[in-house]
Amino acid sequence: MCKKFVYGVAVSDYNFIGREVETKRLMNNFRGGINTILMSPRRLGKTSLVMRVCEKLKSEAIITIYLDIFGCKSEYDFYNRLASEILKQTASKQSMWLEEAKEFLYRLTPKISFSPEPNSDFAISLGITPKTHTPEEVLEMAEKIAIKKGKQIVVCIDEFQQIGEMTDSKHVQARLRSVWQHQKHVSYCLFGSKHHLMSSIFLHRSMPFYQFGDLIVLDKIPSAEWVEYIVSHFADGKRTISSALAEEICSFTDNYSAYVQQLSWLVYTQKEEGETVDESDIKQATDDLLATNEVLFMQMVEPLSEYQLNFLRALCSGVTKDFGLAKIREKYQLGSYSNINRLQKALLERDLIEKRGTELAITDPVFAKWFQRKMMF
Ligand SMILES: Nc1ncnc2c1ncn2[C@@H]1O[C@H](COP(=O)(O)OP(=O)(O)OP(=O)(O)O)[C@@H](O)[C@H]1O
Ligand SMILES: [Mg+2]
Known part of the structure; x- marks a missing residue:
């Protein structure tokens, strides 16, 4: 069953709308080996967009690698994550990726750690530390793999602002850039939110990543596209909403993607099959939207x-x-x-x-x- 409205996780297919221009631009950059920087406020749709582009390029001779570095607190956390995702996502046989890894990165001592929660994945740490590997060895690996496989690679790094929070961040950035800028078969798509961190990495002349690539600031999805999405998804669920009330959902949330979907869902759940949304449903749902987000907002002001x-x-x-x-x-x-x-x-x-x-x-x-x-x- 397709969910009518989805918020809080990356969306695709039925729940993904618009972004035609950005999709095309990213696809061209990825194909042309051009580095990309993608910025926007939180929850506007960066991850969804990049994942969609990766999906679309699957059939082409480009290997796209996606990784999220939100949990990486130090430079070497990042290298472990980067290396393992590159190795996993370029392996010719998934089950053999650790074996193949040894060809591209010597002196690996992988450690498997099981998560305390049952059913959740176990994590593999490659055991990369300053004692075992230099940053350059890790950072050069993608290029070696690309050459060996005769393919172009695009590495997409989500929550890249995390690099700006690391100790000695400017030096870390300088190390990354000095290796990445010489790579001929690998390009990068670096994206994230938290404007002040992202702009301190990419928009300051004195910083290593200044003018690293094509800078895209993601815009909001226009109301007309949202209205069409909302009205048709209500109709799919045999409920009716007028364009004018769908428009109200957009204006209350100022077209912020995740909020448009969340508020639409809250309105949707007020109604049964065959019913029509009226003004009071919108009012109730906006109250609910504020109430469900209150805990987060309290944390923000505390x-x-x-x-x-x-x-x-x-x-x-x-x-x-x-x-x-x-x-x-x-x-x-x-x-x-x-x-x-x-x-x-x-x-x-x-x-x-x-x-x-x-x-x-x-x-x-x-x-x-x-x-x-x-x-x-
Ligand atoms: N193209 C889109 N079409 C429809 N809904 C979208 C689209 N992009 C984003 N959304 C909505 O916004 C939510 C957040 O999307 P996504 O996680 O891609 O944003 P993000 O910018 O990566 O967020 P964050 O800043 O938290 O990383 C999705 O769950 C969905 O509700
Ligand atoms: Mg994201």
């Missing part, structure tokens, strides 16, 4: 100082710039003039706010709605 909360309050009241003006600082109790930069920086680093041209805005539109209801006095 560490904030009173000044930082006041800054968000000012934003929610419609102030988007000139926070340093005396009358704004006084009205919203933002402290001294010199405090403003600090507040702004702290909130940007937490990804709670973002710059839109010369103005500031709250990043997550549903969080903004919740904040407005619960945190304004």
Whole structure:
């Protein structure tokens, strides 16, 4: 059975819409061996898009490798993950990948660790440490494999912002770039969220990954495409929603992909087969959306100082710039003039706010709605 609406995990096929232009651009880059950097706020659809492109290229003479490095806390965590995913996903026989691995990476001492949870996968760590392997040995491996197999390889690294959190991050980045930029048979698609981390890696002139490749900032999916998706998926489930009410789902969630799907699902579950959605269902579902996300939102505000909360309050009241003006600082109790930069920086680093041209805005539109209801006095 196809789920009508899916949120929180990467989507494909029936649940995937749009992204035609981006798909084409990525496919061209992957085919042409051009490195790509893909950025967007959280939950807009990076992983889904890259996975779709990998899927589409399956039949071609390109090997695409996908890995998520969210759990990698150190440089060598990353090398272990990178090496094992490259080896696994390029092995000619899946069951033999560890055997084949020894051809490309010497001195391996794989360790199998079983997860404490029953039924879940066991993990293999290749046992790569600074004592056994240099970073270059690991980083050069993909190129060797590509040459040996006579194929082009694209390595897609999800949650790449994690590299920016590592100790000595700039040196790690320099090591990666210095090897990767010379590879002729391997290209990279590096993507992630957390704007301040991603931009500190890719958009700063002094940083190793500056101008590493084609930079794509993923946009929201336009309302027209969402409306068509929502209306038709309701119809598939024998429920009816008007385009105008589907449009309301888009505007409440500001077209944020995961929220559009989540809110659509909440509306969908209000109705039985044969019924039609009305305005009160939308109202109920938006309340539910705020309620189900409340725990997360509470976690987001919990560490904030009173000044930082006041800054968000000012934003929610419609102030988007000139926070340093005396009358704004006084009205919203933002402290001294010199405090403003600090507040702004702290909130940007937490990804709670973002710059839109010369103005500031709250990043997550549903969080903004919740904040407005619960945190304004
Ligand atoms: N092309 C799409 N069509 C329909 N829904 C989508 C699409 N892309 C994303 N979504 C919705 O957004 C959700 C998150 O997608 P995805 O995990 O790909 O985003 P992401 O940008 O990688 O998120 P994160 O920043 O958390 O890594 C999906 O579960 C789905 O609900
Ligand atoms: Mg993702």
